[in-house]
Amino acid sequence: MKNFSQKFIFSWLGVLGLGAILVCLAVFTNAQGGPLEVRFFDVGQGKAVLIKTPEGHDILIDGGPDNSVLQKIGEALPFYDRKIDLLILTHPDSDHLNGLIEVVERYEVAAVIESGISEKSPENEKWELLLKEKNISVNFAKAGQKIKTGKELSFEIFYPNISLAGKTPSNTNSASIVVRLDYGENSFLFTGDAEEAAENYLLGTGANVDVDILDVSHHGSKNSSSLDFLRSVSPEAAIIQVGADNRYGHPHEETLEKLESSGAKIFRTDLCGDINISADSERYKIESECD
DSSP states (O other), X not given: OOOBOOOOEEEEEEETTEEEEEEEOOOBSSOOOOOEEEEEOOOSSSOOEEEEOTTOOEEEEOOOSSTHHHHHHHHHSXXXXXXXXXXXXXXXXXXXXXXXXXXXXXXXXXXXXXXXXXXXXXXXXXXXXXXXXXXXXXXXXXXXXXXXXXXXXXXXXXXXXXXOTTOOOSOGGGGOOEEEEEETTEEEEEOTTOOHHHHHHHHHHTOOOOOSEEEOGGXXXXXXXXXXXXXXXXXSEEEEOOOTTXXXXXXXXXXXXXXXXXXXXXXXXXXXXXXXXXXXXXXXXXXXTTO
């Protein structure tokens, strides 16, 4: 089993006048020192990303539309590893939330970061009830929060810009959590289903969205991935989590053209299956059925 303290430490920091949360995940008594692994699961028309840090922490971003994420996690983790150290729900739409319900049922989840949106759906109500029943630490995302999990690995939440706890926005996509991951010289941007309004906000604040790997927002919808945003991100690789022959027509042809014009190499789960990225502090390698 994992050999580390299960205590999370939360402290408030002042960074450029903004509050920031430093979340120090469990500290290993014996650092494992492996690579960073980021797995974009093929879960159909939805999103689910498992991150394994060099220190051995397991972080899950979203859970896809159904329980297929359980098989993916089971294949990615050793049979004895039944703990998720941190779970991030970008927003409570069913294609991101539904799979997480069974994850919380079957795994020990140490902490959750979510938007706190009040979504009146049976799935979201069950989700919130489960978190309370299992006494899981829940933290509401806001720009400026930082999560540090090791010497060279850190997350920073870029969006939403205000606390959405208890609020009911008309467009939940616009309230998606956007988070940057840095590991040495490698960088990732996870965008949930954020749309162009959120992208414009990030550009307006000067957020450092220039990254190596872009998790393409909203499955390649035409409502996101604006040219201005892609110019600022300048990704080397763009990952689109999307279901084959989905009824929404994702990814949109216009979005694919914009991604190609940005110079990014495009990987799609509907064509490539699971997309796995491993990285040391200097380089990364992408593996999929498209290689």
